[in-house]
Amino acid sequence: MQTDRLTQQIQFIIEIDRLKQILRQTLLIDGSRQENSAEHSWHLAIMAMTLAEYAPDGVDIFQAIKMLLIHDLVEIDAGDTFCYDVQANSSKAEKELQAASRLFGILPSDIGSELRLLWDEFEAGETPTAKFAAALDRIQPLLHNQQTKGGTWRIHGIRRDQVMKRVAPVETGAPELWPFVLQLIEDSVSAGYLMA
């Protein structure tokens, strides 16, 4: 009954369960534990659904949602790299490329290629859809850090200039949300959650 094709699809579905165990630096909003990359991806996909009206012209929201759902899968092999860890980020690209080949290679080639193209598009960050997806990926941890009164900013002694650099893609990827981001950062500094 079960075709080879379905076997590959099921194998992929089983394999990606491991993303639920990849922990990010970001804390849940109640501060109780670190967030994992699967639930983070879910959160971003719903952000794309509910913030779609702020997407610039040329953004395909369905593509953005699919992109956000799979954008962190490579962490299954490559792990999550803390965005402010310069050394770890230098070797990140090669590890993630290998992970993409292995993971999307589990699928039948037509579906694997489609997902790989989506991931490549996200990584390249050149299309309006990829830029919007990246913007949401920067806004979500910002919200978590503000809501947890500093969260990973405090833990790692992160300063405003580092955060500003990190969230810069929002200005072009989701310009209508940029004033909100700037305000949130200012409020966080005023409240003592983030060092100036």
Added chain:
Amino acid sequence: MQTDRLTQQIQFIIEIDRLKQILRQTLLIDGSRQENSAEHSWHLAIMAMTLAEYAPDGVDIFQAIKMLLIHDLVEIDAGDTFCYDVQANSSKAEKELQAASRLFGILPSDIGSELRLLWDEFEAGETPTAKFAAALDRIQPLLHNQQTKGGTWRIHGIRRDQVMKRVAPVETGAPELWPFVLQLIEDSVSAGYLMA
């Protein structure tokens, strides 16, 4: 800068973080812990992406993905109800309706209504899209229970006839996947993971 509308959207995005703390009975595939409903919803959305070819005529995959992403949000207020707990399931509907009103009510009314309609459609289970989404929601824990050599079936002494009743919606919601489901159940019984 921040409009009332954006404030509502951000409030919703903050609120739904709580789904990451709603634990299901299902174990992760490596058996290390219980799965939460946010990462479960992420897993289902990727299943819809990768198993789309088995969707019957009339299924809108984009709608199915959005439906799966939000289908468990009501558990933030109502909790997760174990599917084999008859008593708890009798009071489930009313609690979930109240939860839907509160949660989707946080959003601007146009977006809130759109999400509420999607959730209502999932709950009613009458459209091809809702039936396909429900089928995936039944297949995923089946896979987890087989992969964990019995998982929650063993813990709670669940038998084949209970599982067959639980997965019945797959036969109409995703008929092309039904032979796979039957085979998986037979294999699980043969392997001693599920009591006959």
